[in-house]
Amino acid sequence: MDTLLSINNLKTSFFTHVGEVQAVRGVSLYLKRGEALGIVGESGSGKSITMMSMMRLLEENGKILDGQIIFEGSDLTKLSEKQMQKIRGNDIGMIFQDPMTSLNPVYTIGNQLIEPLMKHKNMSKKDAFDTAVKMLQLVGIPSAEKRMKQYPHEFSGGMRQRAMIAMAIVCNPKLIIADEPTTALDVTIQAQILELMKDLKDKLNTSIILITHDLGVVADMCSRINVMYGGMIVESGTTRDIFYNPKHPYTWGLLKSVPNPKNIAKERLNPIDGQPPDLLKPPVGCPFTDRCDYAMKICMNSKPPMFEINNEHNAACWLNHGLAPKINADAQGGNA
Template sequence: MSKLLEVKNLKTSFKTHIGDVQSVRGVSFYLNKGEALGIVGESGCGKSVTMMSIMRLLPDNAVIEADSIQFDNKEISNLKEKEMQTLRGNEMAMIFQDPMTSLNPLYTIGEQLTEHLIKHKKISKKEAEEKAIEMLKLVGIPSPEKRLKQYPHEFSGGMRQRVMIAMSLICNPKLIIADEPTTALDVTIQAQILDLMKDLKNKLDTSIILITHDLGVVADLCTRINVMYGGIIVEEGTDEDIFYNPKHPYTWGLLNSVPNPKSDKKEKLKPIEGQPPDLLKPPVGCPFAARCKYAMKVCVDHLPPLFEISKGHKAACWLNHEYAPKVEAPIKGGEE
């Protein structure tokens, strides 16, 4: 399987009046063509900043460094802004977490959908409207001809998110980055949006990166998962590795905070105690050490490498060292 995106040693910091916030601290990962990859972690762990660094959608006080960012066999870390504008929306697109603030309330849905096509594909307004109607039908919006003339406030939250998905797909991009696309929606609409994304991925063979704080959301859509914490990737593997054989205490904590619908017992959800690290002064050791009940002295003093558990499964935890004490994962069992 060929790689669509490969990121090596990405670092992103924000210059502030009190110092540099080191939001992303040396992240490396890849995405295969036609694959769905989940990036999971709590708010503030660096998921969204990682993706917005790749797309160069960050404010002026952001400093982005990387050894390499390759997209479709092309190095994009050194592209000029005009070249990035051609790439964004055309070959890679982003679905943001709040569709109400992502859609412009002053323009009709039709105007916002056709703008992308006219800019990137250089087609007529009539052709762009026909394509927009086709895309609204594809994402399950009834009466698309009528809906084109309406404004965002005339749509429900779920319908607005469908419009955002249509907007991201309209130029047939190779990659869609979905940043918490179901956060503001109720569980029924959430399931519909995830089913829609899965269906579109299979139909259009589009690659997807799904950013979320909820492991339950990635279970059905993603075949590989990266778990982020404190600006680094602490565990990576297939969905089976992460759900059935997790090897990092932070992943255990995330799994224990998700309800297990297949369990016969009534079990209380176990929150992860404590707060994420201050990235103005990141810890020198494992970023999770202060919240981890298995932490050893080495965890506080030294950042663990990504230990290889099996092919494609790695975890940055000193418990995976051959001389570390053996600890059984205290999780309730995998989700499907």
């Protein structure tokens, strides 16, 4: 009963004129009620497509080929579009990556906040207006009643992001998906948005899935982290596991790419050389093989299983096999 969401072996592809792009390749994860889960990885790793598959908001050429998405006991892959419309915005809210392109430019902010309340909660227009004003106040937008009559282009970037958060929580959903909620915002506004989301999680007991390429963003907000690469989850564990005891070379690379303010000596960041795999022709073995400094012959020919490090910590890397060579702890980039 504590599990709100469970995704099992999800596979999503896009069928293009050049072939099938296998964007999500067997993703499995779970989310508990009231929990904040981070999904991290570089662009193209499959983070957003996994969540768009869950919301059933794929492009016309996108298709869920296999897997289950169990939300509150119902498999979302089996529901009709009409049934999904009752869930989107009501039970699951989503903060999209770019609020300028996600908000409708021809409708006022107020209209876009009122619509889901009238649709999902059967509120009168007056009650919906009053509730929407309270939501804008809750997310820290001043002169909320006046702002209801303004259009998205009249808001600053930070205020548009706050308006998107207000839209996501206006129906008091059980789950909020935040897709890169701090992209293109300055560091001060980033901190304010993340603090706001933490407050909302605590006040409303809402579960959150935070999608980002920045491990630093999820460090103090999420209790667990899933690391994605090449359309797969390559490591999952508690935030402490991922930061202090990482067990996958890709996670090591991500941690080494984050500046450490504790380092007094000036050190260059260590980028991950190479390019992500081509998901038109995904590799047979480990997707990180071509960029991994510790790749072995088995990595090229056989996809590694999820090795259990402890009850909460798993990593899909052959280095965790009992017969694999041991890697120096300093090379792993833990405690970054």
